[in-house]
Amino acid sequence: MHQRVEREKCILNTMITNYCKQVHNTSVLCDDCNELMDYAEKRLLACPFLEDKPVCSKCNIHCYNTKQKDRIKEVMRTVGPKMLYTNTRDTLWYYFYKFIHKSQKVKKQNEDSKL
Numbered sequence: 293m294h295q296r297v298e299r300e301k302c303i304l305n306t307m308i309t310n311y312c313k314q315v316h317n318t319s320v321l322c323d324d325c326n327e328l329m330d331y332a333e334k335r336l337l338a339c340p341f342l343e344d345k346p347v348c349s350k351c352n353i354h355c356y357n358t359k360q361k362d363r364i365k366e367v368m369r370t371v372g373p374k375m376l377y378t379n380t381r382d383t384l385w386y387y388f389y390k391f392i393h394k395s396q397k398v399k400k401q402n403e404d405s406k407l
C-alpha cells in the first residue's frame with residue numbers, strides 16, 4: 293500500500309477513535325464510527341490520485357457523500373484542534389481540517405471570479 297495512504301489512514305483512524313471515545317464514551321469504535329472509518333478508508337483507497345495525491349482540500353473530486361462528509365467534518369471539528377497540539381509534527385491533519393472549509397472556499401472563489 294502506498295505510504296501516504298497508510299499515513300492518512302492512520303490519522304483518520306486516530307481521529308475517529310478519539311472522537312468515539314470522547315463523544316460516544318466507548319472503548320472500541322461504535323457501529324456508526326466503524327461505518328464512517330470503513331467509508332473513509334474506502335474513499336482513500338479509491339482515490340485516483342493515489343500516487344501523486346493532492347491534499348483532499350485541493351482535490352477536484354468531491355469523493356465523500358454529503359452524509360459522511362458531515363460526519364467526518366464533525367469528527368475533525370471535535371478532535372482536530374486537540375490533535376494539532378499532540379501531533380504538531382504531523383501536519384497532515386491540517387489538510388483534513390482544511391477539507392472542512394472546502395465548500396465555503398470554493399463558493400467564495402466562484403464569487404471572486406465573478407468580480
Ligand SMILES: [Zn+2]
Nearest residue numbers: 312316322325
Ligand atoms: Zn462512535
